[in-house]
Structures are given as C-alpha cells and as structure tokens.
Amino acid sequence: MEEAVVKVEHLSHRYSVQWAIKDINFEIKQKGTLGLLGSNGAGKSTTMNIICGVLNQTEGEVYINGISLREHPVEAKKHIGFLPQKPPLYPDLTVDEYLTHCALMRLVDKRQVKAAVDKAKARCGITHFSRRLIKNLSGGYQQRVGIAQAIVHNPKFVILDEPTNGLDPNQIIEVRHLIKEIAEDHSVMLSTHILPEVQATCDTIEMIEKGRVVFSGTIGDFNNYMEPNTFIVSMTTPPSIETLSAIPGITHVEHITDTRFRMRFSSGQEITKKMIELSVANEWHLHEIILERDSLDAVFAQLSGKNILI
Numbered sequence: 001m002e003e004a005v006v007k008v009e010h011l012s013h014r015y016s017v018q019w020a021i022k023d024i025n026f027e028i029k030q031k032g033t034l035g036l037l038g039s040n041g042a043g044k045s046t047t048m049n050i051i052c053g054v055l056n057q058t059e060g061e062v063y064i065n066g067i068s069l070r071e072h073p074v075e076a077k078k079h080i081g082f083l084p085q086k087p088p089l090y091p092d093l094t095v096d097e098y099l100t101h102c103a104l105m106r107l108v109d110k111r112q113v114k115a116a117v118d119k120a121k122a123r124c125g126i127t128h129f130s131r132r133l134i135k136n137l138s139g140g141y142q143q144r145v146g147i148a149q150a151i152v153h154n155p156k157f158v159i160l161d162e163p164t165n166g167l168d169p170n171q172i173i174e175v176r177h178l179i180k181e182i183a184e185d186h187s188v189m190l191s192t193h194i195l196p197e198v199q200a201t202c203d204t205i206e207m208i209e210k211g212r213v214v215f216s217g218t219i220g221d222f223n224n225y226m227e228p229n230t231f232i233v234s235m236t237t238p239p240s241i242e243t244l245s246a247i248p249g250i251t252h253v254e255h256i257t258d259t260r261f262r263m264r265f266s267s268g269q270e271i272t273k274k275m276i277e278l279s280v281a282n283e284w285h286l287h288e289i290i291l292e293r294d295s296l297d298a299v300f301a302q303l304s305g306k307n308i309l310i
C-alpha cells in the first residue's frame with residue numbers, strides 16, 4: 001500500500017486552558033493537494049505550525065515520511081517545505097542570492113546548490129528574473145519566489161499558508177496553476193478560507209471548525225455533502241401556486257416566470273416522481289424538472305455553523 005507522506009494522529013493543542021485543536025487525524029498521500037479549510041480562528045495555523053515543527057503539540061503525533069516530528073525534528077523537517085502567509089523574503093537580495101541562501105539553510109549539498117536553485121526557478125517560472133532584486137518584482141512573482149524557496153531542497157511535502165493572499169485575479173490564477181504543477185511531484189497542503197481556492201487546486205479537503213474536523217473527503221464528496229432540497233419545474237399549463245403549495249412534502253413555492261417555479265421540499269427525492277405523476281394526471285404538461293443543490297458556500301456555512309463544544 002502507498003505510504004503516506006504525512007500522518008497526523010490524535011493531534012490536540014491548547015495554548016492555556018482552551019483547546020485550539022482537538023483530536024485531528026488525517027493522512028496525506030505521495031502526490032496531490034490537501035486543502036485545510038476553515039473560517040478564521042478554526043485552528044488552521046495551529047495545525048500547520050505543529051506539522052511544520054514550529055509549535056510543539058500538547059497531544060498526538062505527526063509523522064513526516066514515517067519520521068516522528070516530535071522525536072526526530074531535524075530529520076523530519078528535511079522533508080518539509082513551508083511558505084508562511086508572509087513569505088520570508090529578503091527584498092535587497094536578488095532571486096539567485098536569496099534562493100542560494102535558502103538552499104544552504106536547507107542543508108542542500110554545496111555542490112548541488114546551483115542545480116537545486118536552477119530547478120526551483122524553472123519550476124516556478126522565474127529563471128528570467130534570476131538577477132532581479134526581489135523588491136523590484138511584482139507581488140505575484142514575489143509569491144513565486146516564496147514558493148521556490150519552499151521547494152528548493154526538493155522536499156516530499158510542501159505546506160502553503162494562504163498562498164494567494166493579496167494577489168490580483170490574474171496572479172491568483174497563475175499561482176493556482178503553479179500549485180497544481182508542484183502537486184504533480186510533491187504532496188502539497190494548503191490552508192485557506194477561500195472556497196474557490198480549494199475547488200481550483202485541491203483533491204481532498206480537511207475542514208476544521210472550532211478545533212475539530214467537521215468534514216474530511218474529496219471535493220466531489222464536499223459538493224455532494226448536502227442533499228438537494230429544491231427543484232425548478234417548468235410546465236406549459238401550470239396550476240395555481242396554491243395547488244402546488246398544497247402538494248404533500250412541498251414546503252415553499254415561488255414563481256420564477258408564469259410557467260416556471262422553484263419548489264422547496266422537506267425530504268426524499270420521490271417528490272420529483274410524484275410531481276411528474278401529478279402533471280400527467282392533471283395535464284400540467286411538465287417539460288423540465290431540475291434538482292438544485294446548495295452552493296459550496298452554503299455547505300461551508302452549514303459546516304461552520306456546527307456547534308462544537310470542547
């Protein structure tokens with residue numbers, strides 16, 4: 001079976017008396033991107049800081065490439081690349097000077113440093129800016145340099161904290177594209193509270209709220225988390241809105257046009273079958289019926305609203 005690059009087991013942390021995270025468990029496989037999703041204060045930074053070895057957990061274990069981060073931090077950290085929310089850039093260094101410094105800090109063999117820097121620059125599309133001072137790069141390119149420092153030592157696992165924060169829409173698209181490319185040969189974890197970010201870049205989601213995992217699964221699972229609870233129906237000769245509202249199981253009906261309605265139902269999808277039968281029996285001439293699913297935002301809001309006491 002494929003060995004997980006990261007294993008998080010029963011991870012809990014309290015800063016003083018209050019638990020910031022409680023019993024977090026997940027694994028990250030060799031390739032692909034896991035999104036750590038949650039609203040502000042959910043516990044994302046605490047989780048990431050522990051996984052990066054910046055913060056010592058109160059309870060639980062983290063294994064990077066099978067190595068316990070608690071027992072062998074230096075060895076485990078060799079496999080981690082980290083882009084914090086504010087990239088640790090030196091604006092007065094050129095891209096080459098900075099990445100060379102990072103490679104040496106990351107214990108890359110001196111003879112391999114140039115090749116490692118060249119590879120990271122090529123991967124992040126910044127080779128043509130090798131001799132440019134970092135302060136003279138745009139925000140998007142500075143972020144690329146930040147990502148390059150996170151992969152310069154070719155770690156198995158790359159952590160990106162809110163990687164598109166503060167970028168303009170074009171830069172966001174470019175950086176998301178870059179993250180997808182990096183995930184082709186590294187396992188990536190990114191933290192965000194932005195749903196489209198997760199949709200655009202991640203394969204799986206761990207959503208935490210008030211320190212606990214409230215959802216764990218693929219993007220598809222997340223999309224399907226909420227059962228549809230409304231449908232849109234079009235009929236050539238519809239009955240009155242009162243007749244539609246009186247159908248058992250229907251809780252609300254609204255007009256979209258004279259012949260098109262949005263109908264909310266309480267439970268079960270048998271209701272669409274019933275609508276079709278009623279239409280045939282009463283000659284409403286139903287010609288379209290579409291189940292509607294709540295948006296991702298609604299799923300997020302529902303999961304965030306989970307009342308978890310710790």
Ligand SMILES: Nc1ncnc2c1ncn2[C@@H]1O[C@H](COP(=O)(O)OP(=O)(O)OP(=O)(O)O)[C@@H](O)[C@H]1O
Nearest residue numbers: 015016020038039040041042043044045046047193
């Ligand atoms: N150093 C600290 N001392 C005490 N409490 C803290 C500390 N850091 C975080 N917390 C608390 O722990 C909880 C989780 O915070 P954390 O920063 O991990 O959340 P987050 O999901 O990263 O939020 P954000 O997106 O706002 O950074 C919050 O209630 C926060 O107030």
